[in-house]
Amino acid sequence: MEIFEQINLNQTAVTPDELEPLLEETVELVQKRRSQGRIIFDRFMRNRTAVFGLLFLILMVLFCYFGPTVTSHNKPDLLHPIPLNAVLEGGLRPTLQYPFGTDDVGHDWLARAMAGGQISLLVGLSSMLIAIILGIGIGSVAGFFGGIVDNLLMRFTDVFLSVPLYLLLFVLSATFTDGSPKSIIILIAALSWMYTARLVRGEFLALKEREYVLAARTIGARNFHLMFRHILPNAAGPIIVSATLLVGNNIILESVLSFFGFGIQPPTASWGNMINLGDNLFDVNPLLVFIPGMLIFLTVLSFNLVGDGLRDALDPYMTER
């Protein structure tokens, strides 16, 4: 009797309704998996120093772009009236009214730090963007087509690499630029694309031999399609990392130029020419140099930390870890 009941139970268990959930389970499995972007993001967030760098960068952007309106220190070029003894001491020491002090002619150093930060970040980011686009263009063509094209483009790159960078920068900026941010951006971009080009070429050389590129060829994809749809996204990791590092590098380049008086020309503020201005008064008021110097140092350091974090997060062996 019991056995009979059991058989009965078994029979009722296998009804079509019971078979349905199988499909739903499959769907659930799909949804549980994280997307590639999510994996990268999670891995990046686990890296404490990189997250710290990223937070600092976000703070820095907020500070530079929204700081002037929030704190109403929005007149970087205005000469504030300051007492005579302060002029002799190389400017006001930090007060409530001027948290970063002033220089000897009454520039509000906080307002200048924020305005200069805008310029420095703008120069760093946009020259990076131009350099990366140039580098990807040249590197991808060289790596994908190989042979004589590769040879010509890479020798061209070598020529740029073999020129002493700072010397060329000084000469060119003295003759060709008008001290505006735009001209400095173009100049820096034109002299910093080479490492990206080499990197992209290397990636393309390796990736174009991958089987999925061959597979894409078998469905009739054009070269352009192969280069920018199939190969480039797979090289994105190293390119993003080098882009991040390049921003820091370019901010330093801009500062060096401005420090020596070749880059952004006063009255437009940049961290570099703030140091240049403060340099004369270093003996009496070292804060004038110290503040923009610290800002450059911390910003570049943060970019490098973020770059390193991205490098780890964009590990090519992406697995569900």
Next chain:
Amino acid sequence: MGEYLLEVQDLKTYFKVRAGRVRAVDGVSFGVRPGEKVGVVGESGCGKSVTALSIMRLLPKPAGEYAGGGILFDDQDLLDLSEREMRRIRGGKIGMIFQDPMTCLNPTMTVGKQIGEALRIHLKLDKDEAQKRAISLLQQVGIPAAEERVNSYPHQFSGGMRQRVMIAIALACNPKLLIADEPTTALDVTVQAQILELINGVCSDFGTAVILITHDLGVVAGMCDRVVVMYAGKVVETATTNELFANPRHPYTLGLLASVPRLDEKRHAQLKTIEGAPPNLIKPPSGCPFMPRCTFARAICRTNPPLDPVEGNANHLKACWVNVTDPKEQAYAERRRLARSEKQQAVVKEIAASMLEEK
């Protein structure tokens, strides 16, 4: 004309290397009729995959070069086409599946985009239409919950599933010919059968001809209408599948068939192999390339045998001087095989003895 969809005529594909030219494919001829399934068999390095890549005109540049012959597809010679015309053929009229589905899908593109790619290139579909077609293709190759899976990335699929996706990509534009280059080698045995069944079924539905490249004779027996046996860049025997398995006429085919392990064999019996290795294709022997390994070999084998019909069957071609069905020849070959293995064992024993002495 007409009879064959694809006709490979005396195809020669060489690779330039420092030591000279590797004759990877050296005078291969065979034909594929519309809707027919042809198996190409042979051991590693005998030019099967290079033949496939030659048909697609995707030889690795600059090393690979066509040294002669022709590839007629739909009555036009693929070797004469411009790169642009060739792109229309690839994916549009000839699809291809590769051995390792793990590396053949782009890890940065969703599966749906990769299937849609061929559709967008050849049928000029827009994004949404391509996506819809991709979903129905995924359903056709038996992927459950295709609407959700279409937006997944390849790393979220198992090996068998990825191979299904590859099949969907290759068949997206309903090509007339599918070249499957060892489609099951990288897969689990249980999945292998499913994939073959799928290729077989889908291609029958679409009327697609198939060239199945493999070294697994079981796969060929289960699926193909005709078999081409290749050795050292040459075709050594070709016949219908039934004929070839029932009545193999080339010593190499005999060896291949004999070397398939069988369940009813005695335990601990030595597995049968073909002794030796394929010849160096940079300096191929002037005679029959199989001669050094062949137990039937005779003096006449120093000249290259032509690919001639077997007496009484015009569709069964073999490139061998010897009639392997002759009992006298068989007895002779068996004696030689035994003598060879004895010699080999003696050498092994000698080495073992000398190693013991050293201790």
